[in-house]
Amino acid sequence: MFAPDIILAAVLNGLMTGSVYALIALGLTLVYGVLHIINFAHGAMLTAAMFAVYVAQTMLGIDPYVALVPITLLFFALGYGVQRFLIGPASHGEDRNILLVTLGLSIVIENAMLSIFRSDTRSIDVPYAFESIDLGFTFLALPRVAAFGVALLVALLLGLLLTATDTGRAIRAVAREKTGAALAGIDVAHIYAVTFGLGAACVAIAACLLMPTFYVTPRAGNAFVLVAFTIVVLGGMGSIPGALLGALFIGVVESLCGLFFGESLGQIGIFLIFILVLLVRPTGLFGARA
Amino acid sequence: MTDQSEIKTASRAGLSRRTVLAGSAAGSAAIAMPGVLRAQAPVVKIGILQPVTGALAYDGQQGQIGAEAAIKAINDAGGIKSMGGAKLQMVFGDARSTPEGGTAEVERMQEQGVVGIVGGFASPICLAASQAAARYDLPYIVDVGVADSIVTRGLKNTFRFGPGFGMVTKTALANLAKLNEDAGKPAKTVVLVHEDGLFGSGLAKLMQAELPKLGFEILDTIAHPTPTRDMSNVALQIRAKNPDLVIPSSYYGEFALLARTMQQQRIRPKGIYAVLNGAASNYRFVKEFNEAAQFVMDCNHWHDPRKPVAEALRKQVEASGKFWTYNIPLNYSCVGLLADAIERAGSSDKAKVTEALAASTYAGHIMPYGPTKFTNGQNEGGAPVNTQVQGNDIKVIFPSDFADAKPVFPRPA
Numbered sequence: 001m002f003a004p005d006i007i008l009a010a011v012l013n014g015l016m017t018g019s020v021y022a023l024i025a026l027g028l029t030l031v032y033g034v035l036h037i038i039n040f041a042h043g044a045m046l047t048a049a050m051f052a053v054y055v056a057q058t059m060l061g062i063d064p065y066v067a068l069v070p071i072t073l074l075f076f077a078l079g080y081g082v083q084r085f086l087i088g089p090a091s092h093g094e095d096r097n098i099l100l101v102t103l104g105l106s107i108v109i110e111n112a113m114l115s116i117f118r119s120d121t122r123s124i125d126v127p128y129a130f131e132s133i134d135l136g137f138t139f140l141a142l143p144r145v146a147a148f149g150v151a152l153l154v155a156l157l158l159g160l161l162l163t164a165t166d167t168g169r170a171i172r173a174v175a176r177e178k179t180g181a182a183l184a185g186i187d188v189a190h191i192y193a194v195t196f197g198l199g200a201a202c203v204a205i206a207a208c209l210l211m212p213t214f215y216v217t218p219r220a221g222n223a224f225v226l227v228a229f230t231i232v233v234l235g236g237m238g239s240i241p242g243a244l245l246g247a248l249f250i251g252v253v254e255s256l257c258g259l260f261f262g263e264s265l266g267q268i269g270i271f272l273i274f275i276l277v278l279l280v281r282p283t284g285l286f287g288a289r290a
Numbered sequence: 291m292t293d294q295s296e297i298k299t300a301s302r303a304g305l306s307r308r309t310v311l312a313g314s315a316a317g318s319a320a321i322a323m324p325g326v327l328r329a330q331a332p333v334v335k336i337g338i339l340q341p342v343t344g345a346l347a348y349d350g351q352q353g354q355i356g357a358e359a360a361i362k363a364i365n366d367a368g369g370i371k372s373m374g375g376a377k378l379q380m381v382f383g384d385a386r387s388t389p390e391g392g393t394a395e396v397e398r399m400q401e402q403g404v405v406g407i408v409g410g411f412a413s414p415i416c417l418a419a420s421q422a423a424a425r426y427d428l429p430y431i432v433d434v435g436v437a438d439s440i441v442t443r444g445l446k447n448t449f450r451f452g453p454g455f456g457m458v459t460k461t462a463l464a465n466l467a468k469l470n471e472d473a474g475k476p477a478k479t480v481v482l483v484h485e486d487g488l489f490g491s492g493l494a495k496l497m498q499a500e501l502p503k504l505g506f507e508i509l510d511t512i513a514h515p516t517p518t519r520d521m522s523n524v525a526l527q528i529r530a531k532n533p534d535l536v537i538p539s540s541y542y543g544e545f546a547l548l549a550r551t552m553q554q555q556r557i558r559p560k561g562i563y564a565v566l567n568g569a570a571s572n573y574r575f576v577k578e579f580n581e582a583a584q585f586v587m588d589c590n591h592w593h594d595p596r597k598p599v600a601e602a603l604r605k606q607v608e609a610s611g612k613f614w615t616y617n618i619p620l621n622y623s624c625v626g627l628l629a630d631a632i633e634r635a636g637s638s639d640k641a642k643v644t645e646a647l648a649a650s651t652y653a654g655h656i657m658p659y660g661p662t663k664f665t666n667g668q669n670e671g672g673a674p675v676n677t678q679v680q681g682n683d684i685k686v687i688f689p690s691d692f693a694d695a696k697p698v699f700p701r702p703a
Contacts, residue, residue, distance in 0.1 A: 006530050013522035119347030121543050123578050130553050130581070138526070141554040213550070214519075215543055219344065223517045258523045263514035264486040266523075 002259060009138035010259045011252050016144040018251020019151035020206055024224050025231040025243040026158060027202030033238015034175040034195040035083075037095055040102040043225030044109035045200055049075055049207030050216040051113055057124040057211070064126065065146070068208040072201045079200025084193035113218040123215040147209035154205055155244040158198070162240065171195055175238060227254075227267075230274050235286050242286030249273075333379040334370055334638050336361075336628060337399035337407035338621075339419055344387025345517060348542060349411050349617055353433055354382070356621030357408060359603060363622075364629045372636035378629060385410065389418035396422040405638040406431065406631075406647075408624045411617070413437035413488040420448040429631070429644045431624045434591070434617065436566055437488045441667040449647050449664055451624050452591050452657070453672040455489065455566060459496045462565045462589035465676050465688045467504045469563075469587075469699055476700045477534035477560050479507045483524060483548065484539040486513040493539045493565060509533050518544050521551040528552065534560045534700075538567055545569035549582040560700035564588040571677045571684055574613040583679045585701040587687070592675045593619035593656050596692050600656035623655035627662065630654065658692060 002010075024046060031039045049071065056067040082105070091097040132139035162168035173181040174191045182188045203221075214220070231250050235242025250270055257269030277285065338357040340350035361378045369375040381402050383395030392415040399407060406429035410416035416435030423430040424445045432440055432448065436455040441448060453461070470477050482497055484490030494511055501508055509531040512524050525548070528536060536552075536559050538545055546569050549562070562570075562585075569575040570588035593600040593616070603622060604614050631646035632638065653661040659671040676688035678697055685695030 003530065006526055009526050010523055013520065013526070017520045017522070114343065114347075119343065119351060121348050121546070121574070123546065125578060129550070132554050132556065138529075139555045141551075213554075215546060217347070217543070219347075223519050255520075255523055259526070263512065263518065263524060267515070 005137035007256070007259070009135075010255045012135075012138065012140060013144075014252035014255030015248055016140070016148050016251070017255065018248040019148040020210055021224065021227055021231055021251055022151045022244045022247030023147075023154060023202050023206035023209065024228040025235070025247050026155060026240065027199035027206075028225075028228050029232045029235065029238055029240070029243040030158075030171075030195055030202070031199040032232055034171055035098070035192055036175075037098040037102065038229070039196075039199065040099065041106040041109060042102075042199070042203065042228065043221035044106035044113075045075070045079070046203040046207060046221030046224060047113055047216065047218060048109050048221075049200075049204040050211055050214075050220055051117060052204070053207050053211040054122055054124055054216055057126070064124065064208045064211050068205060071208060072204045075204035076197040076201040078197075080193045080197035082200075083196030084189065087196070088189055088192060110218055117218060119218055121215050121217050124211055126212050129212050141213060143209070143212035150205065150209055152244070154202065155240060158202075159240045161198075167191075167194060227270060230270055234274055234277055234284055236284030239284070239286035242284055246285060332374070332376050334373065334376045334632055335379045335381050335402060335404045336625070337381050337383060337396070337404040337409075338625075339383045339385055339392060339395055339399070339407055339409040339415075340621075341385040341387040341391070341411055341415060343384055344391070346387040346412055346415075346541065349434075349615075350385070350387070352612075352615045352617035353409055353411055353621045355607060355612060356603075356618035356623075357625050359606070359618070360622040360625035360629075364626070370629065370633050372633050373638070378625075383407075385415045385419065387412070387415075389414045391415075392419035393422040395419070396428070400426045400428055404428070405640065405643055406628050408621065408628055409433045410435050413440065413492075416440050417488075420445060423447055427640050427644065429628070429640060429647055431628055431647070433621050433624050437492055439488075445667065446648075447644055448667045449627075449669070450667060451627055451655075451662065451669050451672060452620055453674055454668060455493050455496065457672065458566055458589060458674045459493060459500065461674050462563075462676070463497075463500050463504060465589060466563055468688075469676075469697055472697075473699050475505075477506070479509050479531075479533045480535045480537055481509050481528050481531050481533040482511040482537050482539075483528070484511070484513055485516045485541060485544060487516065489566070490539045497537065497565070506535070514540070514544060516541055516544055518547065521548045522555075524548060525551040525555045525557055528559075529555055529557050536562050538562065538564050540567060540569075542569045542572060542575070546575055546579055546582075549575075549579055549586065553582045558701065558703070562586045562701075564590075566590055566674075570679065572613060572615050573684065574615075576679050576682060576684060577613075580682065585678060585680070585698050587676060587678045587697070587699070589674050589676050591616040591620050592658070592677055592686060594658035594692065595686060595694060596658075597656050603656065619656045623657050626654050627652045658689075 028042050052071050053064050056062040087101050090101045128142055131142040170186045170191050174188055231246040235246030253269045253273050254266045258266030340353045342350040361380055365377045369377040381399050381404050385392035396419050408431045410419050411434050413435045416432045417440055420430040424447045430448050432450040438454045438456045441450050482494050484494040545567050564570040567588050570586045571590045576583050607614050630652045631643050635642035635646040648664055651661040663670045675686050677684050678687045686693045687697040
């Protein structure tokens with residue numbers, strides 16, 4: 001049996017990891033909730049963003065936290081463009097086509113990364129990578145605390161954007177009733193692209209927060225994206241608070257299961273919880289009422 | 291290859307027209323005997339199997355560098371002389387980091403007519419790929435794959451040039467006991483951290499049996515998957531147990547993450563003594579995590595720093611902007627071993643090459659071993675060395691007859 005301070009430390013670690021999951025899941029849940037598609041390229045987009053952070057830091061000397069703003073804007077633009085000029089036209093409005101297009105896109109991105117960067121494990125060296133906050137019973141790595149704070153802030157801003165802005169209202173309208181929204185004068189293709197852009201922006205932020213403590217390979221994003229899918233379904237598809245709370249919850253479950261049953265079994269906890277929630281509440285924790 | 295071109299190439303090799311025609315006719319009639327024809331071909335195809343995509347891609351690429359360098363060196367030196375200077379031609383296969391991927395590539399290589407296969411890297415890939423090769427009596431040389439089960443299945447086609455983990459663990463433990471004794475026995479307690487696959491689990495099991503006999507108390511054994519997104523919990527448990535020594539056996543990414551997390555959590559045991567660790571004898575780790583890497587020891591494969599060819603190869607690899615890892619000299623040597631066997635067999639007949647490998651006394655390699663001597667497919671001469679990260683370099687600290695530094699243990703506070 002573990003001492004209470006170790007369990008508490010594990011819970012805190014779970015929250016920190018969960019906050020990064022949250023950022024990845026937020027992007028996914030937006031795309032899922034509005035476009036009604038599973039974006040198979042989400043993991044590859046995360047990898048691409050991590051490489052962007054790597055290039056910014058190693059070649060241009062830009063700190064990942066400084067790079068956060070330009071890389072997020074860049075990925076918003078890329079996401080917008082990809083949806084507007086690639087996924088939208090190529091899918092001809094068919095959901096199953098969109099699935100295949102995003103799957104193809106993920107393969108293209110992964111292999112492009114592989115050919116440019118080879119499959120070396122790469123990491124960046126920032127002066128604060130080893131800074132920690134001493135809580136007495138444990139140390140919290142500073143970059144992870146920063147990730148936690150920013151994830152909460154992003155979730156809050158995204159929630160505000162969806163509820164308090166015209167664009168947000170348009171996104172929600174399109175998510176609810178595409179044809180109705182179009183009849184009301186909303187440019188559906190534009191809103192789809194904005195949503196996809198926001199999804200990409202979220203993974204860009206996640207990448208900036210991850211890189212000071214994590215490493216990147218052409219497949220690095222995949223390690224996170226399956227969990228993010230689980231979180232999206234668990235939290236309720238398209239729900240911002242669901243993605244945030246679901247991610248934090250999953251982070252803690254994974255951490256505690258890892259502690260008690262061994263690291264290798266940590267992920268089993270995620271899927272057990274997932275199955276349980278689906279049995280009891282098929283729409284997810286914060287899912288929209290049928 | 292058409293019959294016509296076979297005739298041309300064989301004629302170039304100086305054979306009589308009648309022999310060629312007879313051989314050609316036999317080849318056309320009996321597909322099961324293409325070896326007869328290839329024996330006269332000016333190229334000898336060898337399979338290089340590495341995981342160059344997927345989770346183990348970095349190791350696979352490093353292995354590929356070594357194999358390609360060896361093929362080039364052998365061809366530049368005149369190829370296989372007993373076969374009229376036949377050049378080695380690489381048939382490369384990407385095992386995609388999975389046993390299934392490895393098996394599929396073995397099938398493809400067999401179809402393309404390779405004489406033998408070198409590589410595999412990870413134990414599960416080597417186990418599956420060598421088994422697949424056995425179906426065709428195709429010689430298979432394991433480059434790394436340390437699980438002992440690879441050479442204890444009685445497969446006649448499978449040869450491992452390097453030491454298996456039985457041997458590595460035995461050496462590692464003997465060296466650890468000596469290291470601890472020389473330092474006045476500062477270390478008494480140990481936490482084992484290992485990846486949960488065939489390699490890490492098997493190693494941990496051996497350690498658990500042997501360490502107590504040497505007077506060490508094992509406080510905990512922590513398994514983790516590959517890839518792992520976060521090592522905080524592992525670090526937490528290490529902190530809670532507060533061991534004198536941490537013995538990790540993982541692949542590169544996970545060990546780098548662990549070392550980094552341990553540093554963030556201010557966990558400083560008296561020593562980190564890795565066994566067959568992907569990072570502790572890797573210059574990338576030393577460069578990118580210099581502070582976390584300091585004084586980390588490893589018992590692993592390593593080239594012989596006394597051999598000029600090894601040092602020249604290292605310089606060449608570093609000059610091309612790549613990091614030097616043990617996969618490079620191991621694959622370089624394994625390709626040399628296969629080429630030597632083909633040379634002595636004087637033929638690309640698989641059975642003859644297998645026979646030549648089994649009787650091999652190959653000494654042209656760049657590892658710190660003597661001439662090869664295979665017993666049930668295991669090179670009895672293969673042995674690991676101990677390395678330690680000191681400053682910006684990786685030094686050999688054991689065995690002392692070619693060590694280039696003294697061990698620093700316990701780690702300075």
